[in-house]
Amino acid sequence: MPTVSRVLNGSKYVAPDLAQRVNEAVQALGYRPNGAARSMRSGRRTLVSVLAGATANYGYARTLQGVETAARRAGMSVSITVVESGEDEHVRAAIDLTLAQPTAGVIVLEFDRAGINAAKALPEGLPVVVAGGGSRRTGQVPAALIDERAAGRQATEYLLHLGHRTVHHIAGPTEGKHSGRTDGWRAALTAAGAPAPQIMRADWDASAGYRWGERIAGMSDVTAVFCANDDIALGLMRALSDRGIDVPRDISVIGFDDQPLVALWRPSLTTVDQDFEDLGARAFGLLSQVIGGEPDAASSVKAPQLVVRESTAPPKG
Amino acid sequence: MPTVSRVLNGSKYVAPDLAQRVNEAVQALGYRPNGAARSMRSGRRTLVSVLAGATANYGYARTLQGVETAARRAGMSVSITVVESGEDEHVRAAIDLTLAQPTAGVIVLEFDRAGINAAKALPEGLPVVVAGGGSRRTGQVPAALIDERAAGRQATEYLLHLGHRTVHHIAGPTEGKHSGRTDGWRAALTAAGAPAPQIMRADWDASAGYRWGERIAGMSDVTAVFCANDDIALGLMRALSDRGIDVPRDISVIGFDDQPLVALWRPSLTTVDQDFEDLGARAFGLLSQVIGGEPDAASSVKAPQLVVRESTAPPKG
DNA sequence: CTGAAAGCGCTTACAG
DNA sequence: CTGAAAGCGCTTACAG
Incomplete structure (x- = not known):
């Protein structure tokens, strides 16, 4: 038994022919060491x-x-x-x-x-x-x-550089001041001297984005939205589209994650690749x-x- | 030690006060039984x-x-x-x-x-x-x-009932005659006496669907396509859209899986919910x-x- | 190079 | 109800 163990664990002190025979027996019997015993004894x-x-x-x-x-x-x-x-x-x-x-x-x-x-x-x-x-x-x-903070800041700055007066933000559910994305968004606004709109909170899924889209469609001051993830952004874009609001001509949208499908969307989504x-x-x-x-x-x-x-x-x- | 084991495993034959003290000690020491030893001994x-x-x-x-x-x-x-x-x-x-x-x-x-x-x-x-x-x-x-066979058949029959002469099919990579989706598609065509077009093969991702879309855009006889999954269908739709072909007016598309986002697509995707x-x-x-x-x-x-x-x-x- | 012996940390009959 | 003893299946010094 110790020999078998040595063969299986590749110890060098085993005669080649013995090792050979052990390996054959292992093959024939389909023997597999018991992982529990092994880990208990070896501590590995x-x-x-x-x-x-x-x-x-x-x-x-x-x-x-x-x-x-x-x-x-x-x-x-x-x-x-x-x-x-x-x-x-x-x-x-x-x-x-x-x-x-x-x-x-x-x-x-x-x-x-x-x-x-x-x-x-x-x-x-x-x-x-x-x-x-x-x-x-x-x-x-x-x-x-x-x-995420750097990314949130970069995304927000990009929108600001495009000429938007400010950037709205749909945050995720559990995010408070500790969300890096939200922190970065706020930092960018502050640095640019732009007003910080009220944060909109949403669950991580597209339907939450859709519901915010329904409301944003009625808000005349929104020209750019930074969303906490791609699903929210996609839901938002669909809601805007359903109301005849054009992205990006009327409102710009940025997501977060870069899921594979968002590049295929029409319009394809500007987002943050994680x-x-x-x-x-x-x-x-x-x-x-x-x-x-x-x-x-x-x-x-x-x-x-x-x-x-x-x-x-x-x-x- | 056996007593501890009995307490932890909820044996009834332990005096309440002893059990109490054991539990307190377990709490205080942060003791956790070694899973390997446990599984080895008990066989569970x-x-x-x-x-x-x-x-x-x-x-x-x-x-x-x-x-x-x-x-x-x-x-x-x-x-x-x-x-x-x-x-x-x-x-x-x-x-x-x-x-x-x-x-x-x-x-x-x-x-x-x-x-x-x-x-x-x-x-x-x-x-x-x-x-x-x-x-x-x-x-x-x-x-x-x-x-999947029943689903593939149902999807194909649905397109046939809409009036399509036949239904094209983009299959997944490893699918031969053993794919249920493809089997169901073929069965529906056979039952309806519709001609079975050459199967188009693709990897599971959207880019494979896109490439087929580029080719299908040049094929005048295609009016309906049943795709082996949603990603392929979405890639296909984007390619058609890029070439000015309207879905569903010019070509109908069905996917497979019902991923959450396909309901938001424009047009939203008819698909099979698994x-x-x-x-x-x-x-x-x-x-x-x-x-x-x-x-x-x-x-x-x-x-x-x-x-x-x-x-x-x-x-x- | 190769066996006999001990022991990893538990649980389970076994006596009491 | 509660301890002492055995043993799960391995690996690792230990002698040879």
Whole structure:
């Protein structure tokens, strides 16, 4: 049995012919070492857990994909547990479920309240890394980040440079002053001396954007809108279109995410490209460092790119 | 120690006050049982593995979501491993990685060649269930299915009933005669005595649809196109629109999936609604039965729904 | 280079 | 109701 173990784990101190025979037997019997026993005895763990407020939404799914790819290449598996909401009860249930597995470490997607609260509630002493949209790490755990603030500022400045007096903003549901996108939007307005209109709040989906579109259609002072994500922007554009308002001639619209389909829209959407796969890969790399005991696992920040398409133009008149 | 175990596992034979003290100590120390040791000793496994050719694409992500939700409610975690392609090497690597974890069972997403081959290569004796788009189970393992054939037939019949002489079809990449969508399309044409045009093949993404759109714009005999998924349909519609061809007046288009955004498109897309979340939930339920040793875990089939919107109309003239 | 022995952290009969 | 003892299936020093 120790010999089998040595062969399977590639120890060098095994006679070639013995190793050969072991391998044949393993093949013939379809033997697979019991992962639980293996991890218990060796202390080596090969499961990485992702904790997230959702899985199927574009950004979540892509980040998860980035984690999975990086983990697989490193020989590790990834488990996923959804945190249903930011409520204590849901946060605790998700953490309990995750930690019932022999996990090597946890990656938390801090894209929403559920993720933020989960990151806070995780016990000490466990390798943890967060992935999110800040411009610098917030807690004590290392973070892989996308600088939403810079992107929000850039998008807003672009509209201002086109000649718009100000830029309206439809923010996401859980965003307060802590949303990077909203922060960047406000900073750009302040820097330009432009008035800051009331923030419009919406859920992340297109129907929320559509409802705001119905109202914006009746507001004569709106010439440019920066939306917190692409779905909201698309819903908004459809509502405006349904009311005979032309984008971008009457109103310019910018989204956030750069989902694949928004380039096909008519008009195609100007938006901010977030590289979620890269975010997931960076988060995994960081977690590997933490698991490996590297003392100075450094947080990383990347700036997303503004992608200019057809939905933005100078104001008319 | 046995007492602690009994308290944590809710055995009734523990004095209330002792249980109380144990719970307090557990709280204070932040003690969590080692999952590996637990699963090894008890033989109970709480990890379900999903094997899939992708994770972020709409159908995959939604099915995964369905699995995760159902698993979580049953107190189980889910791991995800991507099978990079249908090549032996990738299939084997993915299976090895998955089975290195102490998994209770495997759900294979048979949405593509990678998934189909993975299902075939899984060793005997392991609880396995497949989820896919057939109308009946194909192998010996139980399956949760969506009846794509019926849907493909229904979509095609709908176009025929509108008065189209025939219906063109853009199929997905790996689809041969075994694609339910394509089978259903052909069956409808045959039943109606309509001529079956050459199948057009495309990758699953919008750009593939766009390229076919460029060619179809030059084909005078095309009045209706049934696309294997929504992305292809949207790419096609954009290409037609770019060439001044009106959908649905000049050409009718039907997609497959009913992604959230296609209802917002202009024109909104007639498509087939597949309930992927339900598919994932059914797959997990089936796997639970298999794990539980139920002898007659029955495959389930559901029919997707045709959703009629603006992209389809009678042929002109 | 290769076996016998110990032990990872739990749970489960087993005695009391 | 509650401890002492065995054992799940591996890996890792330890002798040889």
